[in-house]
Amino acid sequence: MDIHKLNAFVAVVEESNISRAAVRLNMQQPPLTRIIKGLEDELNVQLLKRLPRGVEVTEAGKVLYQEALTILAHAQAIPQRVKNITQGLEGQLNIGFTNSVGLHPFLPALLRSFREAFPAVSIHLEEDGSNSLIDSISNDKNDIVFLRKPAPIGLGLNSLPVLDEPLIVAMPNNHPLAEQPDAIQLVALEPYDFVLYRRLAGQDLFDNIMASCYQAGFSPKIVQEAPRLTSSLNLIAAGIGLSIVPEAIRDFWNKQIVYKSLKAEPPCIAPIYAVYKDNPENVRLQHVLQLLGRQHHEIQSHNNQR
Template sequence: MIDIYKLNAFVAVVEESNISRAAVRLNMKQPPLTRIIKSLEQDLDTILLKRLPRGVEMTEAGKALYQEAQSILAHAQAIPKRVHNIAQGLEGQLNIGFTNSVSLHSFLPMLLRNFRERFPAVSIQLEEDGSSALIDSIINGKNDIVFLRKPAPIGFELTNLHVLDEPLVVALPNNHPLANDQSAIKLTDLESYDFVLYRRLAGQDLFDNIMASCYQAGFSPRIVQEAPRLTSSLNLIAAGIGLSIVPKAIEDFWNKQIVYRPFSPDTPCIAPIFAVYKADQNHIRLQHVLQLLQHLK
């Protein structure tokens, strides 16, 4: 292993082309510097410098060492700053997970944008998955924070932060009998109609929320078609196969052949969003995210 101290001395001698001037640059005497260079040559078992009447000149091996030494010393000089930046949350990696329906809400891109503007050197790794897999990813440390439609179960020592409540709306084909009805829609108004929902495995939290709301209203929705994703269910709705209950944010993604109607204020349907994470005061990048979340709320 090559001593960084010796490499620094060698680089100084090369750049000054003179041991005496290099000794002045290093704030040391010439004899100790000469011994350092000889020791380095012994370590590498090769001659690095040719002694000239008025200075020194690199050998071919010395040139190779000089190029490597420059890279090594530059990297070594950068280590303290990098370590400090990571300790302050200014560098490193942040792993964020979310369900498909959460990704459609504007708060998420706004959060990511604000974070990147404040901490541009932090790498952000994003993962979209089902809620169960995302909770597992927090438990095993794969993700730092995930965003779900319901809080994590009790017993996993995870922290749940309520981010927001998003209204659910009815998505109807534009030729549906309820599409042009200007009266307030209640859940019970939907009982006799066909439903299109995306598969529970693709969005368990939102699916369960919709089903529970219908059960509380006194009926079980007649699901005639399931879609692999929330956004793909919009194609089926536009085709007239059925209606659906969707987060309000989805209105920004598709309005062709689809009419969105709010629920009556006395029977609102809400889909909350929660941030789930392990409480770790030493995870400074996570603390930065939580601070930004508080400002967005």
Template sequence: MIDIHKLKAFVAVVEESNISKAAQRLHMQQPPLTRLIQSLEQELNTALLKRLPRGVEVTEAGKALYQEAVTILAHASVIPQRVHNIAQGKEGQLNIGFTHSIGLHPFLPTLLRQFRENFPAVSIRLEEDSSSVLIDAVMNEKLDIAFVRKPASMQTQLQSTHVLDEPLVVALPSNHPLAEQSGNIQLKDLEPYEFVLYRRLGGQDLFDNILANCYQAGFSPNIVQEAPRLTSCLNLIAAGIGLSIVPISIQDIWNKQIVYRTLTAKKPNIAPIYAIYRSDENIRVRHVLELFATLHRPI
């Protein structure tokens, strides 16, 4: 392996075309510089310079080495800064997971936009899946952080940070009897009607949250249809199949043939969002968590 110090010396000699001037540029004496060049030629077993009465001339082999040396030295010069940037979380990759319902909330693009503005050299990989798959991915270090609807189990050695609480609203077909009444709707008033819900397999936390709210209101919802995604759930509602309870953020992106009404009950109807990450979270995850403190809530 060629010594970087020797390459620097050689590049200086080539660019100055004079060993004395190169020595001055490198702040060293001429004899040690001459020995460095001779050592480099011996190491490569070839002449790199032609000694002239007033300077030196680069040989063909020397020109080839010069081109390579310039590239190597340029790359070497940025290594310390890049290593520092990685250590400070200013470069590298951040792997983020989120459930489908959270992907529809404006907090996520707001967070990602702010992160990109603060750390433009960090690449972001996004993954959407069910909460159980996302939590497993965080545990197995395939994801750095995931946004889900409930905190991580205390037994998983994962950390949880509460991000926000999103209100739940009732989504009704536009021709539904309850759609005609103004104002809030009591959760208990939904008991006689048929429900369409986001399938538990895809949105377990949200599904369980909705059922828990209904149970606390004193009834078990009559679920006639489950949909694989919230957006397909809304298609079924618009078709008049049934009503549903959905996060409030959904009403901003879908209002065709659907009426949204605020729900009231003894206990607030909310769907929380949590950030899940490993106890030994990396510096880039820490930057994400710090953004929670700077962005106004609800985001």
């Protein structure tokens, strides 16, 4: 149905007079009368009752009037919505992350900042393994993903360092090392049983931990693997063994578990990278990258003040 016809009909209903509606629409009365007559013929129903001094809308006309208001409002909003999409103020942002990254407070802080700055943009979150997340960027399923390693070379993807998270040791509170007051040398963990986050679920973190142990001169004795990083804490609390975990994990469980800093050379860290495909036309991605830049600067300033 023609937008201009609906706009003319709305003017007539609101003015209750064709002459006044014609003045409002800046047109002559005869063409306006023909428009209304054409609408009635098109719908095969009487929309207006002609009165000696004006018109009165019929029941069918009232229904058309309400529908016309909705259609016109939607039509008027279209240019602004298109502009909003172009400026990244609406639409959907797709973010992926591995399980261990999702436990770090930087991610909810980033999401909160983005939501405050761009409230009309919906955010879709996906937790998965690093290989699947890399594929999701290559296939344009996700706009940005957060991993414990940079993207493989040769895929045309960008890797932005976000932060370096220290690795710490988590152990049962009755462990022989639990009473040690200072940070624990990584090599001192060699004699003890390890509980680790399963490599299939957290390949990057698993490989990082194993590399740190190899550099310290030993291969950890793994007696149990857990399907998720947080579930490994149950096994540690039960006394199955100790584990090396990202520092942020200590905020999730401290019952029957003692956390200690680790000393090693090079330092034991679990970096976090933002991986994305360079696309200047993806304005929502550019907004995220700007927020990440500010967040990274704040983290660096905080670390420098320590």
